[in-house]
Amino acid sequence: MRTTAAVAVEAGKPLEIMDVNLDGPREGEVLVEIKATGLCHTDDFTLSGADPEGLFPAILGHEGAGVVLEVGPGVKSLQPGDHVIPLYTPECRECDYCLNPKTNLCQSIRSTQGQGLMPDGTSRFSMLDGTPILHYMGCSTFSNHTVLPEIALAKVRKDAPFDKICYIGCGVTTGIGAVINTAKVEIGSTAIVFGLGGIGLNVIQGLRLAGADQIVGVDLNPGKIPMAEKFGMTHFVNPNDVEGDLVAHLVELTGGGGDYTFDATGNVGVMRTALEAAHKGWGESIVIGVAPAGAEISTRPFQLVTGRSWRGTAFGGARGRTDVPQIVDWYMDGKIEIDPMITHTLKLEDINKGFEMMHAGESIRSVVVY
Ligand code: NAD
Ligand code: AHE
Ligand code: ZN
Numbered sequence: 001m002r003t004t005a006a007v008a009v010e011a012g013k014p015l016e017i018m019d020v021n022l023d024g025p026r027e028g029e030v031l032v033e034i035k036a037t038g039l040c041h042t043d044d045f046t047l048s049g050a051d052p053e054g055l056f057p058a059i060l061g062h063e064g065a066g067v068v069l070e071v072g073p074g075v076k077s078l079q080p081g082d083h084v085i086p087l088y089t090p091e092c093r094e095c096d097y098c099l100n101p102k103t104n105l106c107q108s109i110r111s112t113q114g115q116g117l118m119p120d121g122t123s124r125f126s127m128l129d130g131t132p133i134l135h136y137m138g139c140s141t142f143s144n145h146t147v148l149p150e151i152a153l154a155k156v157r158k159d160a161p162f163d164k165i166c167y168i169g170c171g172v173t174t175g176i177g178a179v180i181n182t183a184k185v186e187i188g189s190t191a192i193v194f195g196l197g198g199i200g201l202n203v204i205q206g207l208r209l210a211g212a213d214q215i216v217g218v219d220l221n222p223g224k225i226p227m228a229e230k231f232g233m234t235h236f237v238n239p240n241d242v243e244g245d246l247v248a249h250l251v252e253l254t255g256g257g258g259d260y261t262f263d264a265t266g267n268v269g270v271m272r273t274a275l276e277a278a279h280k281g282w283g284e285s286i287v288i289g290v291a292p293a294g295a296e297i298s299t300r301p302f303q304l305v306t307g308r309s310w311r312g313t314a315f316g317g318a319r320g321r322t323d324v325p326q327i328v329d330w331y332m333d334g335k336i337e338i339d340p341m342i343t344h345t346l347k348l349e350d351i352n353k354g355f356e357m358m359h360a361g362e363s364i365r366s367v368v369v370y
Helices: 043-048 110-114 163-167 173-183 200-209 223-233 246-253 268-275 320-332 347-360
Strands: 002-007 016-022 028-036 062-071 083-086 125-127 145-149 152-154 191-194 215-218 236-237 260-262 284-287 309-312 344-346 366-370
Touching: 002 347, 016 145, 016 347, 028 246, 043 347, 062 163, 083 163, 083 320, 125 260, 152 163, 152 200, 152 320, 152 344, 152 347, 163 320, 163 344, 173 200, 173 260, 191 200, 191 268, 200 215, 200 223, 200 260, 215 223, 215 246, 223 236, 236 246, 246 268, 260 268, 268 284, 344 347, 347 366
Parallel strands: 191 215, 191 260, 215 236, 260 284, 284 309, 344 366
Antiparallel strands: 002 016, 016 125, 028 062, 028 145, 028 366, 062 083, 083 152
């Protein structure tokens, strides 16, 4: 079939809207009509050329929601008409990783996914002249139609609005999951969140849900304050306004450091600050941000010797086929909020404006509605 997509033709260039060819679903695969997709900072990171796994031409996008149109041979858990959220972290329920309760990182299709290919080693997308186009994170939600493995789709309830629940495909689950699944924050905790964007605000929302007492937000952009307060931030720190050492300031503000600190910026300097602002003896610092090729984190080992832990999380530690339908229920039941964070709704042809607003710090989440 033919469909319309925003294609990343080259690193550092705007996406190009074009008609593309899409082959039908093969064994174990599913054709999905994407109804809406969010723009995550990770899409921008890959488009910029900073992603060691970034390949071009590709169809980016990994925060979508849509409807199953067709299933390939052997697909058992889905049928046409089902509403689904694509999963860049699939859940096969069979690999060593899925069988180990300590991780959500299903590895059954990770190697081909990282090469921009379907599990059989081929791409379903091509340009009208036949040039192959690569998939991205196994999702490619910047295409009106896409093909995914069955194990990379969460089936969700049909009354949930696509233009909101698409955000559960990455940002909402990553932020809330980092708190609930990865950090396992206790009631009454003190936390510091670095970066109050589409992920950090969901960390804050997760901290409120978990019953944290003090939730400190840190961002260079004071424009993020009202939204962060709405979601539960109790104190704000702009590093540019702090005289002297930022770590010392945060340690004093929190009475010894955060029980939990979270990096949602992708800046390795911020990651170090987050680790060092965790409480001596027990503080845990969770890395969520994705850093550019070649970037490395460092600190004095003494920071770890004295009881701080440095950890990371992908997709908030969530097992998508199991956990994502539940998060959709939380949204529909009013336990979590999504709507205020979706500050802009765009048509596909305006997708590059969405990235411009992200760069300017004007948006929290932009969502493309097909
Ligand atoms: P975003 O652009 O919406 O937000 C980033 C925020 O960080 C902005 O508010 C910005 O002002 C702030 N910031 C930037 N530099 C800062 C600094 N030095 N100090 C304090 N604040 C600073 O981005 P997002 O969509 O929220 O994504 C955040 C990060 O999380 C990105 O690196 C993204 O790639 C990553 N991410 C990781 C996962 C995962 O599974 N681990 C999932 C989604 C996104
Ligand atoms: N490809 C990059 C790493 C990118 C990365 O860390 N991705 C996160 C999800 S970000 C979503 O917005 C992730 O899930 N990582 C686990 C995985 O297996 O990719 C690089 O540095 O090579
Ligand atoms: Zn993302």
